[in-house]
Amino acid sequence: MTAGLASPLPPPIDTPLATVPSDTLTTASWRTFRPVIDRGLCTRCNLCWKFCPDIALELDAEGYPVLREAFCKGCGICAVECPPKAIVMEKEV
Numbered sequence: 001m002t003a004g005l006a007s008p009l010p011p012p013i014d015t016p017l018a019t020v021p022s023d024t025l026t027t028a029s030w031r032t033f034r035p036v037i038d039r040g041l042c043t044r045c046n047l048c049w050k051f052c053p054d055i056a057l058e059l060d061a062e063g064y065p066v067l068r069e070a071f072c073k074g075c076g077i078c079a080v081e082c083p084p085k086a087i088v089m090e091k092e093v
C-alpha cells in the first residue's frame with residue numbers, strides 16, 4: 001500500500017456483525033417463505049425454538065412455538081429440525 005493513502009479497509013468494530021442479536025433486526029421484508037406450525041403434530045419438544053438462529057420463535061404458555069413474524073427470515077431451519085415435521089415452509093403471497 002502507498003504510504004499516505006487512507007486504508008481501503010473499514011475501521012475495526014467492537015463486535016462482529018454476526019453477533020448482533022437477530023431479534024433487534026426486522027427481517028420480514030425480505031422473507032420469501034414462512035414457517036407454518038401444525039399444533040396437531042407438534043410434540044412441544046422445543047427443538048425449533050432452540051435451533052432458530054433469529055430468535056424468531058417464542059413459546060406460549062402451553063409450550064407451543066409461536067412465530068415472531070417480524071424477526072423470521074424464512075431460512076427453514078426450524079422445519080428441517082422438527083422431528084414430527086409439524087412445520088412446513090409456505091411461500092409468502
Ligand code: SF4
Binds near residue numbers: 051054056073074078
Ligand atoms: S424459518 Fe428460520 S428464522 Fe424463521 S422461525 Fe424458522 S428457523 Fe427461525
Ligand code: SF4
Binds near residue numbers: 044082
Ligand atoms: S420442533 Fe416441531 S414438534 Fe418440536 S416444538 Fe417445534 S414444531 Fe413442535
